[in-house]
Amino acid sequence: MxxxxxxxxxxxxxxxxxxxxxxxxxxxxxxxxxxxxxxxxxxxxxxxxxxxxxxxxxxxxxxxxxxxxxxxxxxxxxxxxxxxxxxxxxxxxxxxxxxxxxxxxxxxxxxxxxxxxxxxxxxxxxxxxxxxxFQPKKFRKRFLLPYKDGYKSILVQDVIFFYSEWKITRAHLTDGNEEVIPLTMEELEQQLDPSIFFRANRQFILCVDAIGQVHNYFNGKLKVDVKNNPELEVIISREKAPMFKNWLNY
The missing domain is CATH 3.40.50.2300 (Response regulator)
Structure with missing residues (x-):
C-alpha cells in the first residue's frame, strides 16, 4: 500500500x-x-x-x-x-x-x-x-491552580497570552500577573477555543483581544505587537501567516 x-x-x-x-x-x-x-x-x-x-x-x-x-x-x-x-x-x-x-x-x-x-x-x-x-464542543474556561495551602481559580477569559520557556508554560493575565499552568502548549492548543486563541509559534498562544498592530516582516513572516506589552514581539512564520490573517479576518 x-x-x-x-x-x-x-x-x-x-x-x-x-x-x-x-x-x-x-x-x-x-x-x-x-x-x-x-x-x-x-x-x-x-x-x-x-x-x-x-x-x-x-x-x-x-x-x-x-x-x-x-x-x-x-x-x-x-x-x-x-x-x-x-x-x-x-x-x-x-x-x-x-x-x-x-x-x-x-x-x-x-x-x-x-x-x-x-x-x-x-x-x-x-x-x-x-x-x-456536532454536539457543541466544550472548551476550557478556567484553571484550578495550587495556591498557598489550597487552590485558586484562574479564568481563561483573563488570559492575554500563554508562553512557554524552559518547558514551563505560563499565562500572562490582564492584571499583569503571571501564573504557571501545568499543561504543555500542545495540550492547551487542544483545550482552548480556536476562535479566541491562536498558536502563533512554538512559544506563544495569543488571545485575539491581545493583538495590537500586525506588521509585515522579512521573508513573508509577520510581527505581532501585543497590547500593553511594548517590549514583546511575536513572530508568525511565513507558513502560518495566511492562516493567522484568515483567523483575524473571520
Missing amino acids: KILIVEDEKPNADRLKRLLRELRPQAEVVAVLESIADTVEWLSANPCPDLMLMDVRLSDGLSFEILEREPIPCPIIFTTAYDEYAVRAFKHNSVDYLLKPVEKEELLAALNKVGSQQANVLDQSTLEGLLNF
Missing part, C-alpha cells in the same frame, strides 16, 4: 509515520507534503496513491481545495484539530475523520475500513460518530 501524507506540522506528520510503521509495516509513505500547492503539484506528476492521510487545515488554506480542483479516486482519512468539517469530509471519498492528536487505536480502525465494501458508506457507528461531532 502506498500512502501519501498531507500535513503541515512536522510533529503530527512524524507521529502519523510512526503509527503507520507500527500498524502497517508493509506500507510505503511515498511523500509528506505541507501545502495545497505542493500536493496539487505532486498529484499531477505522480500516480494516485492507495490512501491519503490529509490534514484539513493547511498553511495555505483548507485541503478540500485540492479535491475540488480534481477529484481523487483513492480513499482519504482526514485528520484535524477542528470538528466543524466532518460532513464536508464525507463528500470527498472520506474513510474516516480523526481528531488530533491521532490515537493509535483510532488510526487502526480507520485503516481497517480501507478497501472494505463499506468504506465509503455511513454505517450506524459512523453515523453516531458524526452526530457526536
Whole structure:
C-alpha cells in the first residue's frame, strides 16, 4: 500500500509515520507534503496513491481545495484539530475523520475500513460518530491552580497570552500577573477555543483581544505587537501567516 501524507506540522506528520510503521509495516509513505500547492503539484506528476492521510487545515488554506480542483479516486482519512468539517469530509471519498492528536487505536480502525465494501458508506457507528461531532464542543474556561495551602481559580477569559520557556508554560493575565499552568502548549492548543486563541509559534498562544498592530516582516513572516506589552514581539512564520490573517479576518 502506498500512502501519501498531507500535513503541515512536522510533529503530527512524524507521529502519523510512526503509527503507520507500527500498524502497517508493509506500507510505503511515498511523500509528506505541507501545502495545497505542493500536493496539487505532486498529484499531477505522480500516480494516485492507495490512501491519503490529509490534514484539513493547511498553511495555505483548507485541503478540500485540492479535491475540488480534481477529484481523487483513492480513499482519504482526514485528520484535524477542528470538528466543524466532518460532513464536508464525507463528500470527498472520506474513510474516516480523526481528531488530533491521532490515537493509535483510532488510526487502526480507520485503516481497517480501507478497501472494505463499506468504506465509503455511513454505517450506524459512523453515523453516531458524526452526530457526536456536532454536539457543541466544550472548551476550557478556567484553571484550578495550587495556591498557598489550597487552590485558586484562574479564568481563561483573563488570559492575554500563554508562553512557554524552559518547558514551563505560563499565562500572562490582564492584571499583569503571571501564573504557571501545568499543561504543555500542545495540550492547551487542544483545550482552548480556536476562535479566541491562536498558536502563533512554538512559544506563544495569543488571545485575539491581545493583538495590537500586525506588521509585515522579512521573508513573508509577520510581527505581532501585543497590547500593553511594548517590549514583546511575536513572530508568525511565513507558513502560518495566511492562516493567522484568515483567523483575524473571520
